[in-house]
Amino acid sequence: MASTDLRVIAAHLEGLEETIIHRLIDRAQFRHNPEVYVHGASGFPDGGTNSLFDLRLLHQERMDAVFGRFVVPEEQPYHATLPQPARRVGLSGNPLDPHGCAAVNRVPEIVSDYLAFVPLLCESGDDGQYGSSVEHDVLAVQAISRRVHYGALYVGESKYRANPDRVRAAASGADEHARSELIALITRQDVEERILLRVAEKVDYVQASLNPQVRRRVDPDIVLQLYRDTIIPLTKEGEVDYLIARAFQPPGS
Amino acid sequence: MASTDLRVIAAHLEGLEETIIHRLIDRAQFRHNPEVYVHGASGFPDGGTNSLFDLRLLHQERMDAVFGRFVVPEEQPYHATLPQPARRVGLSGNPLDPHGCAAVNRVPEIVSDYLAFVPLLCESGDDGQYGSSVEHDVLAVQAISRRVHYGALYVGESKYRANPDRVRAAASGADEHARSELIALITRQDVEERILLRVAEKVDYVQASLNPQVRRRVDPDIVLQLYRDTIIPLTKEGEVDYLIARAFQPPGS
Numbered sequence: 327m328a329s330t331d332l333r334v335i336a337a338h339l340e341g342l343e344e345t346i347i348h349r350l351i352d353r354a355q356f357r358h359n360p361e362v363y364v365h366g367a368s369g370f371p372d373g374g375t376n377s378l379f380d381l382r383l384l385h386q387e388r389m390d391a392v393f394g395r396f397v398v399p400e401e402q403p404y405h406a407t408l409p410q411p412a413r414r415v416g417l418s419g420n421p422l423d424p425h426g427c428a429a430v431n432r433v434p435e436i437v438s439d440y441l442a443f444v445p446l447l448c449e450s451g452d453d454g455q456y457g458s459s460v461e462h463d464v465l466a467v468q469a470i471s472r473r474v475h476y477g478a479l480y481v482g483e484s485k486y487r488a489n490p491d492r493v494r495a496a497a498s499g500a501d502e503h504a505r506s507e508l509i510a511l512i513t514r515q516d517v518e519e520r521i522l523l524r525v526a527e528k529v530d531y532v533q534a535s536l537n538p539q540v541r542r543r544v545d546p547d548i549v550l551q552l553y554r555d556t557i558i559p560l561t562k563e564g565e566v567d568y569l570i571a572r573a574f575q576p577p578g579s
Numbered sequence: 580m581a582s583t584d585l586r587v588i589a590a591h592l593e594g595l596e597e598t599i600i601h602r603l604i605d606r607a608q609f610r611h612n613p614e615v616y617v618h619g620a621s622g623f624p625d626g627g628t629n630s631l632f633d634l635r636l637l638h639q640e641r642m643d644a645v646f647g648r649f650v651v652p653e654e655q656p657y658h659a660t661l662p663q664p665a666r667r668v669g670l671s672g673n674p675l676d677p678h679g680c681a682a683v684n685r686v687p688e689i690v691s692d693y694l695a696f697v698p699l700l701c702e703s704g705d706d707g708q709y710g711s712s713v714e715h716d717v718l719a720v721q722a723i724s725r726r727v728h729y730g731a732l733y734v735g736e737s738k739y740r741a742n743p744d745r746v747r748a749a750a751s752g753a754d755e756h757a758r759s760e761l762i763a764l765i766t767r768q769d770v771e772e773r774i775l776l777r778v779a780e781k782v783d784y785v786q787a788s789l790n791p792q793v794r795r796r797v798d799p800d801i802v803l804q805l806y807r808d809t810i811i812p813l814t815k816e817g818e819v820d821y822l823i824a825r826a827f828q829p830p831g832s
Contacts, residue, residue: 341608341793348601355594369666378646378666385642393635393710413622413631417707454670457646465718528788535777535784540590541597 328420330484335477336517340524342473346557347529347549349469350447353462354544357453358445362460382460383437383467399427400476404437422483429571430478430564436471439556446548474557478564485512485565486572497573508566518558526550581673583737588730589770593777595726599810600782600802602722603700606715607797610706611698615713635713636690636720652680653729657690675736682824683731683817689724692809699801727810731817738765738818739825750826761819771811779803 329335361367362378370381383404387396391408394415395401399422444463486493496507529546536543582588614620615631623634636657640649644661647668648654652675697716739746749760782799789796 337790337793340790344789344794345605345608348605352598352601355598371665373665382646385645389638389642390710390714392638393631393714395710398710412624412626416709456669457643457648457651461643461646524788531788532785534787535781536597537590537593540594 328418330421330480330487332481332484335480335484338480339473339477342469342476343525343528344532346466346469346473347525347532349462349466350549350552351529351532351544353444353459353466354447354449354542356448356455356459356462357451358448359452359454359456359459360445361452362456362463363441363444378456379441379460379463382464386464386468399479400472402431402433402471402475404433422479423486423568423572425575426482426568426572427479430475430482430567432474432478432560432564432567433467433471435560435563436474436556437467439552439560440467440470443548443552443556446551447544449542470552470557474560474564477561478568481512481561482565482568482572486569490573493569494573497570504570505566508569509562512562512565512569518554521558522550522553525553581671583674583733583740585734585737588733588737591733592726592730595722595729596778596781597785599719599722599726600778600785602715602719603802603805604782604785604797606697606712606719607700607702607795609701609708609712609715610704611701612705612707612709612712613698614705615709615716616694616697631709632694632713632716635717639717639721652732653725655684655686655724655728657686675732676739676821676825678828679735679821679825680732683728683735683820685727685731685813685817685820686720686724688813688816689727689809690720692805692813693720693723696801696805696809699804700797702795723805723810727813727817730814731821734765734814735818735821735825739822743826746822747826750823757823758819761822762815765815765818765822771807774811775803775806778806 365375365377365380366373368376368378368381370376370378373381376384387403387405387408390396390401391403391410392412394411394413396403396408397411397415398417399420440463492511493508496511497504499507526546526549529544529549533543618628618630618633619626621629621631621634623629623631626634629637640656640658640661643649643654644656644663645665647664647666649656649661650664650668651670652673693716745764746761749764750757752760779799779802782797782802786796
């Protein structure tokens, strides 16, 4: 888990694909249930302007924070203010740069992209299964987020180590220019296309034994789209965040 | 969801199989990590004699209770004392008998059987991924529990309605005798065998595209065993609990 070898990292990212696919398919067994995303309609007496989804994400992150989830660099929270861990997380160290890690949190975009994606994933309408819907939403967001941040941090560190001078040169321009130079530097079109094909194939395989009379089938193209438009681009944006912070350490660090 | 038609109920139970399989496979990506099941070793300062698994189950159930999970009859908690729901659950009514529902809670046995099953499911040893392990354990237990209780309650009600006199006659003997009569009455060996075959097949299909270098493969026979030795028998025991309570309503009800 703590390697900077690109092949080891790619293998780990590949192993996370099934979990994402499983969670999306499980969410798709419920209807869209748009009511759960309506601000102020959580049904909680103290819910304020939150939706039921907002509250589920908050409660899940509070619980997970207590269990130490966000001590792990690839586990980034949506909420800035969360309880301290009640236990010491015993994972061994990682090869990442702490300033780089601190610079990467793409969860807000993952959440907003995911919420825009739910109507494609699920049958439209309302089946009353609000609790189950938001439960599965949050599990899906967490699986996507783990993949995005693991990729951003570990691929970022690996590419930095492979050629620190080139990364520093690319990162040294004006902000927007530096970002697009870095994006160009880290983009491997052939790898991305292989991932998209593999993911779409997996969605098909995973559902090969599905009985369409008892379970909703998810279109592989929909999941491919999520990878193409959200997961891969946000991984790369996160990688750029990491590389810029990695290249320019604050003084005294 | 609210039907007493055996075919509709069987279809719903079949649709729950993939979720159970997904969660078991996701848990199997981590090692056994026996430390997380050791009483008193949770690492929480106020953890008492709890294991990390015990605490995760407790925190999850507390959160879920607030969101209204246990208002739904097939969602039974492990813990007797949990917070009240903070929202009204909007699901429409069900055709079940409330006394029957109140008589069925097989979660303690599901938990103990599941914990005995983890060493078969996972690679032995310790990978330090304690938080992820207990997170997936609890999700797996909940998926299994939903299946067991949905089957117990809805199949129970359906069989009662099909022949209330015969159920009452079988249920009227002395306790142990009545249970074995009812078990005989509800057992359909051919249906059970079909379920076992189908589940094992699904485990294979779901993993057909798996890359064994990046992801651990779960043996279909292991999941078949969990269905054969835990899920099906506990569904039937729960069905008997339901039928006895259904047949003998307390006076004044």
